[in-house]
Each structure stands twice: as structure tokens, then as C-alpha cells.
Amino acid sequence: MQNYQSIWTIVDEKSPAFFELSDRVWETPEINYEEFRSSREHRRLLEAEGFRIELNVAGIPTAVMGEAGEGGPVIAILGEYDALPGLSQEAGVAEKRPLVSGGHGHGCGHNLLGAGSMLAAAAVKDYLAANGLKGRVRYYGCPAEEGGSSKGFMVRAGVFDDVDIAISWHPAAFSGVNNPISLACSEMNFHFSGRASHAAATPHLGRSALDAVELMNVGVNFLREHMPTSARIHYAITDTGGSAPNVVQANATVRYLVRARTLPELLSLVARVKRVAEGAAWMTETSMRQEIISGDANLIGNEPLEKCMHAQLERLGPVVFDETDKATARTFQATFTPDDIASSYARFDLKPGKDEPLCDLIVPLYAGDGSMVGSTDVGSVSWVVPTVQMRGATYAIGTPGHSWQLVAQGKLPAAHKGMAHAAKIMAATAIELVCNPALIEAAKADHKDRLDGNPFVNPIPDEVMPPIRPEPDTPDAGQ
Known part of the structure; x- marks a missing residue:
């Protein structure tokens, strides 16, 4: 002992x-x-x-x-x-x-x-x-x-x-x-890009990225009924495209955090969320780009x-x-x-x-x-x-x-x-x-x-790098 x-x-x-x-x-x-x-x-x-x-x-x-x-x-x-x-x-x-x-x-x-x-x-x-x-x-x-x-x-x-x-x-x-x-998790941005226009004079010429974000959120809310009970999905709108309501917003971003009990469940749920985002882009005639930021295994x-x-x-x-x-x-x-x-x-x-x-x-x-x-x-x-x-x-x-x-x-x-x-x-x-x-x-x-023979699949793709930031100029830096 x-x-x-x-x-x-x-x-x-x-x-x-x-x-x-x-x-x-x-x-x-x-x-x-x-x-x-x-x-x-x-x-x-x-x-x-x-x-x-x-x-x-x-x-x-x-x-x-x-x-x-x-x-x-x-x-x-x-x-x-x-x-x-x-x-x-x-x-x-x-x-x-x-x-x-x-x-x-x-x-x-x-x-x-x-x-x-x-x-x-x-x-x-x-x-x-x-x-x-x-x-x-x-x-x-x-x-x-x-x-x-x-x-x-x-x-x-x-x-x-x-x-x-x-x-x-x-x-x-x-x-x-x-x-x-x-919970395994994946955090990602969905960037939508459209076309700006005058919201009153030429609204028909605009393609709203903010509409795409809102439609994505609606779609994911419906998805919640059809996912495992242990899974979680959270979001934050990080870029609304601007503060002027008389402009059709050409760019907008929503950040999602998707969680699931296991890695296979996570990867499946992330794919479904991405399809919702693609659908929102189709409905609004905007383009969508997904950017994975980080992720954890269970x-x-x-x-x-x-x-x-x-x-x-x-x-x-x-x-x-x-x-x-x-x-x-x-x-x-x-x-x-x-x-x-x-x-x-x-x-x-x-x-x-x-x-x-x-x-x-x-x-x-x-x-x-x-x-x-x-x-x-x-x-x-x-x-x-x-x-x-x-x-x-x-x-x-x-x-x-x-x-x-x-x-x-x-x-x-x-x-x-x-x-x-x-x-x-x-x-x-x-x-x-x-x-x-x-x-x-x-x-x-x-x-x-x-x-049991299941290989580890890192939820962080190989091409994603940590967001390294420069060290600020502080009095004790380098000491």
C-alpha cells in the first residue's frame, strides 16, 4: 500500500x-x-x-x-x-x-x-x-x-x-x-450573402441575407422535434448586416453550437443543420458559407x-x-x-x-x-x-x-x-x-x-486552425 x-x-x-x-x-x-x-x-x-x-x-x-x-x-x-x-x-x-x-x-x-x-x-x-x-x-x-x-x-x-x-x-x-x-459538440458560423437594395423603392432587387438567417432559425426550431432528446442546439446572430431597416441587408451571420451524446449523432445532426441553412439560402436566393470554428468529442x-x-x-x-x-x-x-x-x-x-x-x-x-x-x-x-x-x-x-x-x-x-x-x-x-x-x-x-474498433473522428476538421491572436503589448510581456 x-x-x-x-x-x-x-x-x-x-x-x-x-x-x-x-x-x-x-x-x-x-x-x-x-x-x-x-x-x-x-x-x-x-x-x-x-x-x-x-x-x-x-x-x-x-x-x-x-x-x-x-x-x-x-x-x-x-x-x-x-x-x-x-x-x-x-x-x-x-x-x-x-x-x-x-x-x-x-x-x-x-x-x-x-x-x-x-x-x-x-x-x-x-x-x-x-x-x-x-x-x-x-x-x-x-x-x-x-x-x-x-x-x-x-x-x-x-x-x-x-x-x-x-x-x-x-x-x-x-x-x-x-x-x-x-456532449460532443461543434461550433460553426453560417455566413449568408445576398444583394443590398433600397427597402422601399426597389425591394424586389434585394436578396436579404438577414431573411436567410431568420428562415434558418425557423427551420432549426422545427428540427428540434426530430432530433435525439439528449441533443442540444443553440445559436446567436453575430452579424445582422447593419442597423438601417430601409436597407435590404446583403450580409448576415448566425453562429450555431450543436451538441449530441455521441460523435456519430453529432456528425449526423450537424449535416442536418447544414441542410437547413442550404434551404434558407435557396429560399432567399442568397449564398451560404459554413465555417467550423471548434468542436469537442464526447x-x-x-x-x-x-x-x-x-x-x-x-x-x-x-x-x-x-x-x-x-x-x-x-x-x-x-x-x-x-x-x-x-x-x-x-x-x-x-x-x-x-x-x-x-x-x-x-x-x-x-x-x-x-x-x-x-x-x-x-x-x-x-x-x-x-x-x-x-x-x-x-x-x-x-x-x-x-x-x-x-x-x-x-x-x-x-x-x-x-x-x-x-x-x-x-x-x-x-x-x-x-x-x-x-x-x-x-x-x-x-x-x-x-x-470497440471505432476510430476517433476529430470534430475539428484538418483545415480548421486555432484562432491564434497576437500578444498585446503589456508591461510584463516576454518576461
């Missing part, structure tokens, strides 16, 4: 520096492919910890990888650090109070996710060295999870080809091993890994929150609706019991039916590498995802405690795998059986 207390102690000793990393990333929120400062902060701590560094991973300037150890299996621990637009919020305040009007904010907790994953990797590094164990641990700093699908581009570039096992986590209201269900589970990680959770127990943490969480719960709180429990197939504002238990393995799930680019990794994830309790029960309330809780002591707890679980799981080669082989066999 491994010395789990030893690896947990290493995490505790290293935690302060990683709490500071998480807070610094929280303070400089950056969205898809703009995470230059956040990536740089991760690189600096990787260097301080003595990792071997690789920058510009898969040709993405804000992706970074650190490796430590020699020989043996390769265990990857995945981190993220991108924020969301429009969620700027003052820390620790239970009322909506943006720091910057229209600014960004860490509304999914990725400041904690990246720092916690690197903390786990650093602890594994030290444990391997102290015990003379063969094995390599890698921290992958992955940008642009929020609709940017960077891991899909990284998979396509082959950066996980020699990895044996991938481990990750995500901040949540409850602690437990993920029910490995997510998660592939792995029973040996999930049972291993759940055993670590049961061994360590839940996060220990104190009365101050709970009192603060209650102030945030006062801003939620009863449905917010009920939905938080229902997601993990739990019934609200005693009045606990923070998670004080370990969720049973495979709790929840997967009916309330989104998409993640970890799914693409799970098709090529046996992968396991956990949820780590870091915020008040009922906190809506992608909300100002979640941003506001991102620097609280409770968030730090939940982050360290998740790092202990991931680190202990990694050590168990390094010391038990049979478990790695069992995980690989399970992975092969689940794929």
Missing part, C-alpha cells in the same frame, strides 16, 4: 505558492487564446519547481507543458486557465459588483483548475524523486476550453500520443468522480481509473470547511433561487437534506444520470488516452455555472481548500498508477473495449 499521507503532506507544503498562482490568474482573466499572462504565470511556477518546459505546444502560444521524472509510464495532469467574457466581479462580495464594466471573469473556476492540476503534478514530481520511482508526470496547461477546443487541436497535433493515462478535475459544488458523460469513461480515483476520495474524505467558510457560503446562497440549489443536488442524484451550504460528503461513484451536462474538450483527449476526472467542491451549493457568484467565490479560503483537496486526490491517483502497472494495463484494456 502506498504512503498516501506522504503525498498529501507534499501537497499541503506546496499549496501556498499555488494558491497565489490561482489568485494571480483570477486577477488577470483572459479569454480564448488570449491567456498570455496566465500562461506566463504557469510557466514561471513550472520553472521554479524544476520541470522541463515546452512552450508553444501544438503551435498554440498560450499552451505550455512541464515534464518531470525519467522512464516508466507517462501520467498527464490536465489544467486550464481561460476565463469567460462579461463576468467581471469583485472577489468575496455577495452582490453583483463588476470590477470592469463588460470585463472578463473566471466564471468556471479555471484559475483553480490549472493551479490545482499543477499542484498535483508538482507533488507527484517530488514523490517520484524522493522514492526513486520510475515514471514521468506532465502538466499540460491547456488554454481556450470555453468554446475554443484547444485540447482538440492538441490531440490533432499528437501531443498526447505517448501519454499512458490522463487525469483532470473541475471545480464544483460537490466532490466525486465524474460520471463520464458529456467523454469516454474508464472504469478501472474511476474506481481508483473514487477509492482515493473515500480514503481522504471530504473537504474540511470551517464555520467561517459556511457562513460566507450562506451569504451567496441568499442570492440563488430555490431551483438553483435543487438543481445542484439533482445533478448528482442527491436529495437536499440538512442545511449545509458547502459539500460535506463524497458523492457516490457514478451518481447522476448525465441529463444535466455540457461539453468539454477533455472529451477529445479521452478518445486517445485513458482519462479520468473528478469534481472538487470549491463553492456554495447552488452556485450557477458561468455566473458572477462563481467568479466572486474564486479567491475565498473555501475555494483554496477545495483546490488542495482535488490536488491530493489527483496526485494519489497518479502515484497509485505508477506503482501498479497492472492498473494501467487494465485501464488501457477498458479503453480499447469502449472504442
Whole structure:
């Protein structure tokens, strides 16, 4: 049996520096492919910890990888650090109070996710060295999870080809091993082009691209009745063609996000949506161009890994929150609706019991039916590498995802405690795998059986490139 207390102690000793990393990333929120400062902060701590560094991973300037150890299996621990637009919020305040009007904010907790994953990797590094164990641990700093699908581009570039096992986590209201269900997705623009004209004098000469967008939306709304119940379709009109109603709009764009339970279902549904767009173009005598932006595969589970990680959770127990943490969480719960709180429990197939504002238990393995799930680019990794994830309790029960309330809780002591707890679980799981080669082989066999000969089809076509942006001229750039 491994010395789990030893690896947990290493995490505790290293935690302060990683709490500071998480807070610094929280303070400089950056969205898809703009995470230059956040990536740089991760690189600096990787260097301080003595990792071997690789920058510009898969040709993405804000992706970074650190490796430590020699020989043996390769265990990857995945981190993220991108924020969301429009969620700027003052820390620790239970009322909506943006720091910057229209600014960004860490509304999914990725400041904690990246720092916690690197903390786990650093602890594994030290444990391997102290015990003379063969094995390599890698921290992958992955940008642009929020609709940017960077891991899909990284998979396509082959950066996980020699990895044996991938481990990750995500901040949540409850602690437990993920029910490995997510929706495959594809995000795309539909650009319509027509002919401008005077809307009153010569409307017959115009061909309205905006009409095409509206007709497409009507067609997709009818399509919703005839698709799998687990599928989802969302849209946003990103270019209406102008603001003058007396002009027939010659150009307009609508962005669609199509989700389905499996990759084959996704590809079929995307084809149907495209046919609706083509029909809208025919009806309006406009032309249509489809532009795929990003896409994620659905998660592939792995029973040996999930049972291993759940055993670590049961061994360590839940996060220990104190009365101050709970009192603060209650102030945030006062801003939620009863449905917010009920939905938080229902997601993990739990019934609200005693009045606990923070998670004080370990969720049973495979709790929840997967009916309330989104998409993640970890799914693409799970098709090529046996992968396991956990949820780590870091915020008040009922906190809506992608909300100002979640941003506001991102620097609280409770968030730090939940982050360290998740790092202990991931680190202990990694050590168990390094010391038990049979478990790695069992995980690989399970992975092969689940794929059952189905080759991975990356939902990001080969010709689609990540939308790399130039680094802005900031005082710390290049340091």
C-alpha cells in the first residue's frame, strides 16, 4: 500500500505558492487564446519547481507543458486557465459588483483548475524523486476550453500520443468522480450573402441575407422535434448586416453550437443543420458559407481509473470547511433561487437534506444520470488516452455555472481548500498508477473495449486552425 499521507503532506507544503498562482490568474482573466499572462504565470511556477518546459505546444502560444521524472509510464495532469467574457466581479462580495464594466471573469473556476492540476503534478514530481520511482508526470496547461477546443487541436497535433493515462478535475459544488458523460459538440458560423437594395423603392432587387438567417432559425426550431432528446442546439446572430431597416441587408451571420451524446449523432445532426441553412439560402436566393470554428468529442469513461480515483476520495474524505467558510457560503446562497440549489443536488442524484451550504460528503461513484451536462474538450483527449476526472467542491451549493457568484467565490479560503483537496486526490491517483502497472494495463484494456474498433473522428476538421491572436503589448510581456 502506498504512503498516501506522504503525498498529501507534499501537497499541503506546496499549496501556498499555488494558491497565489490561482489568485494571480483570477486577477488577470483572459479569454480564448488570449491567456498570455496566465500562461506566463504557469510557466514561471513550472520553472521554479524544476520541470522541463515546452512552450508553444501544438503551435498554440498560450499552451505550455512541464515534464518531470525519467522512464516508466507517462501520467498527464490536465489544467486550464481561460476565463469567460462579461463576468467581471469583485472577489468575496455577495452582490453583483463588476470590477470592469463588460470585463472578463473566471466564471468556471479555471484559475483553480490549472493551479490545482499543477499542484498535483508538482507533488507527484517530488514523490517520484524522493522514492526513486520510475515514471514521468506532465502538466499540460491547456488554454481556450470555453468554446475554443484547444485540447482538440492538441490531440490533432499528437501531443498526447505517448501519454499512458490522463487525469483532470473541475471545480464544483460537490466532490466525486465524474460520471463520464458529456456532449460532443461543434461550433460553426453560417455566413449568408445576398444583394443590398433600397427597402422601399426597389425591394424586389434585394436578396436579404438577414431573411436567410431568420428562415434558418425557423427551420432549426422545427428540427428540434426530430432530433435525439439528449441533443442540444443553440445559436446567436453575430452579424445582422447593419442597423438601417430601409436597407435590404446583403450580409448576415448566425453562429450555431450543436451538441449530441455521441460523435456519430453529432456528425449526423450537424449535416442536418447544414441542410437547413442550404434551404434558407435557396429560399432567399442568397449564398451560404459554413465555417467550423471548434468542436469537442464526447467523454469516454474508464472504469478501472474511476474506481481508483473514487477509492482515493473515500480514503481522504471530504473537504474540511470551517464555520467561517459556511457562513460566507450562506451569504451567496441568499442570492440563488430555490431551483438553483435543487438543481445542484439533482445533478448528482442527491436529495437536499440538512442545511449545509458547502459539500460535506463524497458523492457516490457514478451518481447522476448525465441529463444535466455540457461539453468539454477533455472529451477529445479521452478518445486517445485513458482519462479520468473528478469534481472538487470549491463553492456554495447552488452556485450557477458561468455566473458572477462563481467568479466572486474564486479567491475565498473555501475555494483554496477545495483546490488542495482535488490536488491530493489527483496526485494519489497518479502515484497509485505508477506503482501498479497492472492498473494501467487494465485501464488501457477498458479503453480499447469502449472504442470497440471505432476510430476517433476529430470534430475539428484538418483545415480548421486555432484562432491564434497576437500578444498585446503589456508591461510584463516576454518576461
